[in-house]
Amino acid sequence: MRDVIIALCPAILISVLVYGWAELLVLAVSVLSCVLLEWAVTRWMLKKPSTVGDLSAVVTGLLLAMNLPSSIPLWIVFIGAVVAICVAKLPFGGIGQNVFNPAITGRVFLLISFPAQMTDWTPTPGFIPVTDAVSGATPLSVLQETLKSGGTISQFLEANDYTISSLIWDVGASAGELSAGALVIGFIYLLIRRVVKPWIPISILGTMALIAAIFHGINPEIYTGAGLNLMTGGALLGALFMATDYVTSPMSDLGGIIYGIGIGIIVMMIRYFGSYPEGMSFAILLMNCAVPLLNMWFHQKKYGRA
Amino acid sequence: MTQTIILTVAILTVLGLLLALILFWVARKFKVEEDPRIDEVEKVMPGANCGGCGFAGCRAFADAAVKATNLDNQYCPVGGDEVMQKVASILGFTVAKKAPQVAVVRCNGTCANRPRVNEYDGVQSCRVKAALYSGDTGCSYGCLGCGDCVAACQFGALSMDPVTGLPVVDEEKCTACGACTKACPKHIIELRAKGPRGMREYVSCVNKDKGPVAKKACAAACIGCGLCAKTCQHGAITVTDNVAYIDFTKCKLCRECEAVCPTGAIHGVNFPKELDKDAVKKRIADRKAKAAAAAKAAAEAAKAAAEPVQPAAAAEKPVEKKEVANG
Amino acid sequence: MGKLTFSMGGVHPHDSKYARGCAIEELPLPQTVYVSMAQHLGAPAKPVVAVGDTVKVGQVLAEPGGFISAFIHSPASGTVKSIAPRKDLAGNPVMHIEIAVEGDEWDPAIDRSADLVTAIPEDRTAILDRIKACGVVGLGGATFPAHVKLNPAPGKVAECLIINGAECEPFLTSDYRIMIERPKEIVIGAAIMQKVLGGCKCVIGIEENKPEAIASMGAAVAELAYPGITVQTLKKRYPQGGEKQLIDAVMKRQVKSGGLPIDVGAVVQNVATSLAVYEAVQKNKPLITNVLTITGDKMPVEKQHNYLFRIGVPLSFVVEQAGGVPDFAAKMISGGPMMGKAISNLDAATVKGSSSVLYLSEAMTRREPETNCIRCGKCADACPMGLEPFLLNRLYKTADLEALEKNAAQDCIECGCCLYSCPAHIPLLDNIRQAKGQVMGVIRARAAAARAAAEAAKK
16 A cells, blocks of 8 residues: 555655645545545554544545546535445445545545536646646546537647646546656556556556557547547546456456456447436446456366366 | 326236236246244254354254254254253154253453463464464463454353453353354363253363373373362263363262362352362261271171171172272 | 576575585484374384384384385384374374483494495385385475375386485575585486486586585586486575475476476486485495484574484483584574474484574564554565465465456465465465365365266266
8 A cells, every 4th residue: 555655656746746735635625634534444443443543534535636627616525535435335345445546536435526627727836937828628528518518629738738748747637647658667666666566557458458449440520539439538547547447347357357347348338329418437446346257257277187 | 297207007007917926936936945943943943053062053944843853963052941842843753852051151261361382373263273283381281262263153152261261151142052062163162061050060170181191281180180070979070181081961060079189170160159169178088987887897897707708799799889989 | 598487476685604614414313212103294103113122223113104205214222112102393192112322333234335336226116115115205395295106107217316415495505515525426416316116317516606516416426427417506596495386497398286296207306315325325325324413594604513313302402412502592493494393392303304403592582563564566476376465465364265266376385485475474474374275175175076076976
């Protein structure tokens, strides 16, 4: 868990630099409420030894905060933490027992309950000046608006200058979507420390890229290309850090690849045909349901057995 | 708006009816014919599903009972005779009465009696501990103290005594299902007859080591000296592999064995009065003296009438009696 | 050939072979030795001496008690004082022959000279008989009688004899020392076994962290020039020395579940066994000595030893000779830290398979409190048998024997990699060992029932 926190640090650092105090507050409130809630519930309701020491609540708090806009009211952040810890995690038996990723559950709850606040991406003043004026919505939602009003992708790209280089550095989005580069650096750290295996992210992103390439090839004016899809809408944060959560992902490598493919397909279907512009959270939650089944079907190869 | 609501309600109602019909049809189609007596038997069972009878649960027991030709191989230890009579009357069988039983922990290796000679820091499970080694005391046979029996008990009748480190049976709660006897890797817990008003006598030790070894490991060990067996007038005590065992079907609760046991390995419980060891010992000594005198007299009588064969055979009788008393 | 290793799982504990520089010393004889009757896998041996008999070093004390069993010889000369149960390493009573040591008179049939006998006897059965008569058992850990393994069932052909010099357990250095000090004897022993197995090839596998042993064994192989013997460097990875893992590493073949190494044409013997075979066949010396390491994690090197001990010497005597139990020791282990057993009874006697007395400090042995499984899968990655320990642990707790068997609990080799790698400190091995026992019981019961049914059908 400590390694995951370290791996998230680059992305957090950039988000704080870009969004300033507001982002820092969101992070602090999210982490603190997650930790306190876990401590209080285990201590007073479950009367079990506290599991705060394993830092899993901190990770949940960080991931939740990184999925929220910096301008969000802090009480909503707290509600997200309540859902993550007191609904998605502890009732199932605490760490290791939860079926759904707590941070994503919290985020999805907020997204459905407070759609206005959750999609208000008005940037808060940061510590460093950001040259590209960041618009008030994520690129994918802007795009969806454009497409809904009868526009095409080329019109959208003309109106909004999202080049790949700027995607790496900054795109108006939540902390976790801000800098793809920082997320990748963090993930490489996890790979080097052998905390995670690369199969799940590879299969998610690969599937997304493949589907995007096919659809983009069919009609580039309605369907976005692979590059834009991978870099936006929380695809990287989801694929690298949320879908790879030990507890809610399959145990075997093959199971993980199938889980990843499932997430990739669902997320692209939501993006192309659904009403939500992003869909990563829903895709992960849906595939979380399939994990017990995948664990039952796919086992690793055993010695001396065909 | 109103139309939408009406439409929704209508669709849901139709859907509900349709599904109900499907459910009804499936239930009819796939109905499994079962002997109705299984349900009847299950109703009179305790419903604890403890597995003490050797079946997976009460229903499995009922199923087997209905299919069986008699009830000789089945007994519900929890429900006891009462339930068995009911089961028998439903199925038209007869069952013999069985004395109520209770779980008895046959180890007296308290922390005081049995000093720890090493420290166990592994998994707190008797099964795991027993697989690793003989335990953290010098005794290779005694209670391991990790409480597998407590965990196995469905009725909360067992608890670990923190002072002695041994499990304690709550006789009120114990149903003699035997789960603990199966859970104990050392086979220390035994189901014994509850005895009149709960009074019973048992050897609280299973140590098969020779006397000195056993004694070194535990102050309250059975050392297999056989004094109890010699004293018992009812032939209830046998000593095998250096450990005494009291057959509860023969024991008359005279408590003489308890009085003569040099290590206090024999326990008597639920007796109204405390055991006056000296009085009992005196009683035994008197009896022995009397028997010796009788034997002597008989021997003399035999000597006196040495010539004719008939009286000698008659004189042997008291000797024979004495042997029975000793055995 | 490059460095080889097995194909799945494994862990990399620090090798901690601190005693590698300690030359083998001969341990003196105590006043009394206790010879266990259960020193090998299989049925205990049956004593053939009586109380009061005088015995010489190397004299037969007990004969095999079954097909899988072995002869036991006297490690000392003296008088048999008692034949009685005595507590073994784990505190369980086992029949022991107690011998009061008087002098050191050897059986005259034993060649005690240091001359190297390189000529290998021609007669295969004669060699096997010698190995059996000298009570040689596998000294790699399982103490499986060597003559049984070297005499494959009819129809089974050995293609490769693997001499196990991996010594993958941390701390242990006894095999390493004999490979340095007695390489030629080991090679001759290997050549003898090669002969017995019908002239198959022979590979001596040694882990890369023992370059001196590789060099020494390589030189001996080159000098003696027996055909078909090679030294193979293996990667350092635990449990490389596991029989199944070694076969996988050297031959790239996997033994089927429930099968024997010979099914894939392999026979594995430890280097110490090879030395014992040499002594038995060429010197007529039964297995009455072995080498054990006295070591520990916080022990100064000068206090560490590699002792050539007489089998049957009490552990307490070994410990005393090495200067007593050091202060830092929180736990004593016989064997390596991964698979060894904690010593709960210092009075226990050494047996043929004794390989070390290991002192571990509190920090090394402390069990951390168990927390929830977070399904990280580290145990499954570490399992050299490709099992899923987290799953087996869960199934054990629900006592689902059917699923345990389906998920191959019976294949567990009890190497401890899962326990070593678990970040939640779940006692995986302890539980899986229980599960394995239960599943094996089911399998055996089923086999017995099948046999009974077959016999009933015959009638």
